[in-house]
Amino acid sequence: MKLTLQGTGGADGIPGLFGDSRVSEYARQHGGRDVRTRAAALVNEDLKIDFGPDTFAQVNATGSCPRDWSAVVFTHSDADHFAIEELQYAVVPFTAEDQCPFTIYANGTIIRRLRERYPDWPMDMVTTQSFTSFSHADYVVTPIKANHGSPTEDTQNLLIEQNGRTLLYATDTGIWDERTWRYLQGITVNLLVIECSEGFVHTPYNGHLDAHECLAVVSRLRQMGTLTASSQVVTTHHSHNGDATHEELAKWFEPHRILVGYDGLVLEV
């Protein structure tokens, strides 16, 4: 399996769209790995994870084509992951009805909003639920419950298996509830992509991880055996308010065998 990190930024990206933080200014001056579009990923060429406001720029930057997607799988409905208006370009009058036949997999909150906005949506929509696996082509996807966002929404991280290999895409996680930890017991994850939104700044908000919390989650997964010695761990969903440049974070995480992700990074699972 191949995973492309198309975007690795938090809600307003880096530099923050209107942000004047140190990290935003650094990114404006230096570019490169310090510029982060909103978090999104692509498995192989056909399984799209999240569809945020930077999708147009991301597919062109990474040389991928939305016409190759057979599925779009959403994690949750926050605006940096779910750009509902951009989806109109997949259907009439922008394309013929049968030209882009991808299935949308998403929680009930997203599916409700899609049905309201697009009552005549011509492609399949499937409602997903945490801890209930579904198959798509030769993938098995199991959403697991994230600790993020509204308590009424089934916000999800995604376990994705293909050919005996498993990745866990865990953007917008917070510290999981015990049910999620229990579910991960006994599962081997070959690649973990995990958020580190808050960087070096600890906040009282529980729905995101700072660097220390991110490391604590990874350490617990290693102790459980969910992550093995050969498992890769890569960060994503970084906020400029975390007061950490790519290089500063990379130095901090390096002794812990955690790679700091960046836009365009391609990983083999």
Ligand SMILES: [Zn+2]
């Ligand atoms: Zn987000």
